[in-house]
Structure formats: C-alpha cells, structure tokens
Amino acid sequence: MGHYNCSQILSCSIFFPKNCSPLSATEVSSKGFGQSRALGYLFANSTIHQAPCIVAMQEDNSKLRIPHVLTVAGSDSGAGAGIQADLKACAARGVYCSTVITAVTAQNTIGVQGVNIVPEDFVAEQLKSVLSDMNVDIVKTGMLPSIGIVKVLHHSLKQFPVRALVVDPVMVSTSGDVLAGPSILAGFRNVLVKGGDLASSLDAVDIFFDGDNFYELRSPRVRTRNTHGTGCTLASCIAAELAKGSLMLSAVKVAKRYVGSALDYSKDIAIGNGLQGPFDHLLKLKSNVHNSCRPQVFDPSDLFLYAVTDSGMNKKWGRSITDAVKAAIEGGATIVQLREKEAETRDFLESAKACVEICRAYGVPLLINDRIDVALACDADGVHVGQSDTPASIARTLLGPEKIIGVSCKTPEQAHQAWVDGADYIGCGGVYSTNTKANNITVGLEGLKAVCLSSKLPVVAIGGIGVSNARAVMEIGVAALKGVAVVSALFDRESVLNETRKLHALLKETTSSVK
Ligand SMILES: Cc1ncc(COP(=O)(O)OP(=O)(O)O)c(N)n1
Ligand SMILES: Cc1ncsc1CCOP(=O)(O)O
Ligand SMILES: [Mg+2]
Numbered sequence: 001m002g003h004y005n006c007s008q009i010l011s012c013s014i015f016f017p018k019n020c021s022p023l024s025a026t027e028v029s030s031k032g033f034g035q036s037r038a039l040g041y042l043f044a045n046s047t048i049h050q051a052p053c054i055v056a057m058q059e060d061n062s063k064l065r066i067p068h069v070l071t072v073a074g075s076d077s078g079a080g081a082g083i084q085a086d087l088k089a090c091a092a093r094g095v096y097c098s099t100v101i102t103a104v105t106a107q108n109t110i111g112v113q114g115v116n117i118v119p120e121d122f123v124a125e126q127l128k129s130v131l132s133d134m135n136v137d138i139v140k141t142g143m144l145p146s147i148g149i150v151k152v153l154h155h156s157l158k159q160f161p162v163r164a165l166v167v168d169p170v171m172v173s174t175s176g177d178v179l180a181g182p183s184i185l186a187g188f189r190n191v192l193v194k195g196g197d198l199a200s201s202l203d204a205v206d207i208f209f210d211g212d213n214f215y216e217l218r219s220p221r222v223r224t225r226n227t228h229g230t231g232c233t234l235a236s237c238i239a240a241e242l243a244k245g246s247l248m249l250s251a252v253k254v255a256k257r258y259v260g261s262a263l264d265y266s267k268d269i270a271i272g273n274g275l276q277g278p279f280d281h282l283l284k285l286k287s288n289v290h291n292s293c294r295p296q297v298f299d300p301s302d303l304f305l306y307a308v309t310d311s312g313m314n315k316k317w318g319r320s321i322t323d324a325v326k327a328a329i330e331g332g333a334t335i336v337q338l339r340e341k342e343a344e345t346r347d348f349l350e351s352a353k354a355c356v357e358i359c360r361a362y363g364v365p366l367l368i369n370d371r372i373d374v375a376l377a378c379d380a381d382g383v384h385v386g387q388s389d390t391p392a393s394i395a396r397t398l399l400g401p402e403k404i405i406g407v408s409c410k411t412p413e414q415a416h417q418a419w420v421d422g423a424d425y426i427g428c429g430g431v432y433s434t435n436t437k438a439n440n441i442t443v444g445l446e447g448l449k450a451v452c453l454s455s456k457l458p459v460v461a462i463g464g465i466g467v468s469n470a471r472a473v474m475e476i477g478v479a480a481l482k483g484v485a486v487v488s489a490l491f492d493r494e495s496v497l498n499e500t501r502k503l504h505a506l507l508k509e510t511t512s513s514v515k
Helices: 031-035 046-050 082-092 120-131 147-159 230-244 248-266 285-290 311-316 321-331 345-362 372-378 392-399 412-420 444-454 470-474 496-514
Strands: 041-044 057-059 063-065 068-076 096-107 112-117 138-141 164-167 190-193 203-209 214-220 305-308 335-338 366-369 382-385 404-409 425-429 459-462 481-486
Touching: 068 082, 068 120, 068 230, 082 096, 082 230, 082 248, 096 120, 120 147, 138 147, 138 230, 164 230, 203 248, 214 248, 230 248, 248 285, 305 321, 305 459, 305 496, 311 321, 321 335, 321 345, 321 496, 335 345, 345 366, 345 372, 366 372, 372 382, 372 392, 382 392, 392 404, 404 412, 412 425, 412 444, 425 444, 425 481, 444 459, 444 470, 470 481, 470 496, 481 496
Parallel strands: 068 096, 068 138, 138 164, 305 335, 305 481, 335 366, 366 382, 382 404, 404 425, 425 459, 459 481
Antiparallel strands: 041 164, 041 190, 057 063, 096 112, 190 203, 203 214
8 A cells, every 4th residue: 555645635625514614625636547537536524533333233222223324316227326336335235225316317338318306305305304213324425416405415414413424426427527626625534536447557546545644545457347336336335334333444445345346246247238337236146147047945855865075085086076076966966065074275165166067067056064165165055064063053144045054963952953043954963873974973763763853954864874774764754854965885986976876776766665
C-alpha cells in the first residue's frame, strides 16, 4: 500500500447528517485519475471510527440487533445496479438492507431506455417510514436525480440522524461527460477514488484518503464484460461493513476484495446481449450453471452402494484415486466419499477436484471425509463428519443448505442430534470390526437396528462389510437402512470394478428379496 502526497489533492465540501457542518475535504487529481472517465466517488463520515461493533447485538435480553443499511437509490430493471445491486450486496455481506427508491429506470445490458423520477414528497414519505422505525445504522446513496431529492434527504437525516453516510455520486458518465464538478465534493473527509475503469491499467487501483493519509489499494484487474453495478456494489459493501462496526479503511478493503471475487467468479456468465452485463453478487450462478445436471436435493437411495476411498489401499494396488473412483462408479457405486487420511492437503485438493469432475459427469454425488475446507474448495456435494470432527451444525452453516452432510452415529441419541443439526444421513458403525479403522467400537447388527429404528434420517451401515455379510446387514429389514458403505471390500482388491459389480449385484438381489 503506497502513500500519496498532498500536492495531488484538491479541496471540496459536503454536509454530514449528524452535525451538518462542512468538513475539510479532498479529491485526488493525480494525472491518471484526473483524466480518467466514469470515476465513482465514495464518502463516509469519519465519526464511524468511534462506532461500536453492533453485529448481532443483543437488546433487552431477547432481541437480536441486525446491522442495517438504508439505500436511497434508483431501481434498475435489469437488476445489475441500483437498488437491486445494493440489496444483493448487503445480503451477501450479511446485513439488513431497506430501500428508498428515488427513480425507476427501464434498463438492461444494452442501456437505459427510460427514467421515471419518484416525486419528492413520496421520497420523503419512504424516508420517514424507514428512518422513524427501523434503527438504520448507515445510509448509502446512489442515484439522487434532483436537487429537490437531495434536500429531502438532507432534511430527513437531520430529523433522524444515522452513524454515517456513504455517498456514491455519479461524477462522470460512462460516455465521459462530466455530470458533477469538484465543487460538490467539498467537505468529505473520507474519500475513495475508484480506478477500476482505467482500462489501460493491468491492476485495478483505487486511492483512499482518510483525512490524513492516502492509501493505494491495488488488486488484479478482472477481465470481464460483467461489470455493470460494480460502483453501487462497492459502495453498498462499504456501508455494510461500516454497519457491522468495521473501521473505514478495513471496510473499503473488504469491499474491494468482495467486488473482485464476485467479478472473478462471474467473469464468464452471460446475462443479456449488451456490452456490459451484471455480475453475481451471491457467487452462486456459476456453480449452479456448472452443476445444472446435478440433482439439487439429496436422494436417500444414493446410499445404496457407498464407496469410501482409502489412499493407502489405492497406492498398494498401484492406482490413482481418480482411477479408483471411476472404476467404483462404473461397477455400480451410487455415492462416493474421499477418505484420504494420509494425503497432503494440496494433493488431496487436486485429486478431489478431478474426482468432482468425474462424479459430476456420472451424476454420482461426491462427499469429502472430515475436511470441510477441501469440500468447499473443490465444490464437492458434501461432507461426512464423525463425532469428534467439526459438528454437523457448523458444517451446515459453512456449507449452506444444499450440500449433503453425513454424520457417524453409534447410538439413537447421536442420531437424534444429527437430525437436529441439519444432517442428511447417518453412517452407522462399525457394524463389524475392521482393519480399516482399528480400535473402532463395533455396534453389531443390534446396534445398527436400534439406530435405524430411532432415526428420522436415512442410514447407511459401515464397518467390515463386503459380499460375505452385506445380505445379513440389509436383512435387518428396517426402512431407514438404505445401503452399505464399504472401503476395503472394494479398494483393497485387485479389481475395483469387479468387486463393486459383485457387491452391487448382491445388494440388488437382497433388496428385491427383502421387498
Ligand atoms: C458413510 C460413513 N460412515 C461413517 C464414517 C466414519 O466417519 P468418522 O466417524 O468421522 O471416522 P473417519 O472416517 O473420519 O475415520 C465414514 N467415513 N463414512
Ligand atoms: C470409516 C469407518 N467408520 C466406521 S468403520 C469404518 C471403516 C470401514 O472400512 P471397511 O469397509 O474396510 O471395513
Ligand atoms: Mg471423521
């Protein structure tokens, strides 16, 4: 991070709602920035430095106080910018966002086809509704289409002060026209000058001024057409971080990093036919497009033949994890778990990514044993955790609602807790003793049956199971038992394909006779 000297700064002025007095202020006018087009400017009240942290603050022992940003901006029908971008950015950053709409625009990725400005008195009414009731922490402004609306906002903020104001004025249009000169900037203490639109620069360089020092914030430029709404999003994200109690500089840094990640994540998505598309604030669309052939909901029948890998066994037989996984699926495995206890994290991640590709191509879910970080990094379908691993409730929080979570249980109480924690299935065992997990307490068929009878979740049996005893396991005849999970009977063998086929055929036979 570099420092800029004061000869590069011009003065300007603006009000703050808390005291409405002009503060000394600045604008960066270094050569490159002064000549650039479509710069956005963001401002916020420096009093935020004394702000307490309010994230999920408890009020009167019962109410949870949620950080709250009010955005005062225009609606973008294409939902890439404006109010819609602000809502998505705040949601992504975990902050409540209320909205006062100043104008309704008809726009898409091609351009703006129409603008309908909301009457001043109705903007005032919206402001009063929200500010008089909702404990707003930070106000963020976007499109303020008339002096009258600026005055209305000023008046409302005098009546209902907030902790800080983040202003995102449009100074220069994308076409290069100056829409507001330096004089409107007088009074800001904290200023961020965005350099993201300087297309000639390899990096995206912004300059932040906190009233005393200048900081250069540099990140790699993301090459993408999907940049519509980056300014609104950056400003909203700064507002969101401030609402959570961040200091100004860290709020700006987090916001810049968030926008960079969102752009990078969305760089190849295609929405609309125009030159500048929107990006994905929630970092979700790409994976959904990518995974569109994958079932979104866990299907308990996937537990039928559960193949669990073991790197030691694959190494012993001279095969890679990917070859082992492919052979198991071709032999009939209906779900795969990578249980790579010895692997280095980097190697594990690399093979996990390759296995995700393979499993996705076959439409078979892939879970990761123990390692939630690896599951997230390779976008696996879920994880399997044991009683001494990360609790399933935390795994659920980290992985979100769609991923599959399995939990090892030996007792009905553990099975109940797994259900409470948001798990999808239970792995019950060891049913029989096994060298694969030495010193593991076995539950036997009785223990398996007790867990299955009590469980609200589907169950897969594990531990010492193979062709010789899979029938006995399935024949306990309890509806919750959906299949068997197997390590050595598939992978500590010469041919994974043949062993999986044999076990699959046997399970098929068993289930048809049990029915
Ligand atoms: C399907 C399935 N069931 C149980 C386990 C065992 O998990 P855990 O208790 O965490 O033990 P480790 O596998 O980590 O040794 C499992 N992996 N899969
Ligand atoms: C991971 C695990 N959890 C309980 S037993 C077991 C090992 C199962 O391996 P195998 O199928 O070779 O008995
Ligand atoms: Mg474990």
